[in-house]
Amino acid sequence: MAYTTSDFRRGLKIEWEGKPYEVLEYQHSKVAKGQATVRTKLRDLTTGRVLEVNFRSGERFERPDLEEKEMQYLYQEGDRYVFMDLEDYDQVYLDKDQLGEAWKFLQENVNVFVLYYKGKPIGVELPNTVELKVVETEPGVRGDTVSGGSKPAKLETGAVVQVPLFINEGDLIKVDTRTGEYVERVG
8 A cells, every 4th residue: 555645644654765764744835836745754764863855745655564563671771672572582672763762661561562674673663652650850839730831850761751830759640652742640
């Protein structure tokens, strides 16, 4: 099945110039007498590099030869992350570049889908949301409400997200792994 630029959405995976890419951002634009274009930010799934590319509206792309395998994240070893195949217990190593922003939300012993391109592991697909503990943030001020402002909070994985003022250290929060945004306090 082929895609066109009208199918673009965040997270869509396409094959372009013989490599798999993930659409990070896209914007359709039409100039007065010219052809409509689509401005994109694409992440090369094999190297992690992010490119800004303009395509002509209606351009076609193939679906990349990707396979997903459910694996368990075990631990971090330097800049490499270790995953275990749940069927044969083989271990796979991915580096930070291959993970993109996903490393910020990896918790030990959590199951994820490791992406393979032509038989080689190239990245991971996380669940849409994860629950993480806040380990560092400014204390909430008395009178803060749900509709108030926001402040940065460091999570147990090292990620920093903006949270409402009422969130405190030790709170468990739900984070959207696709956007890196706070969803809600848990429990």
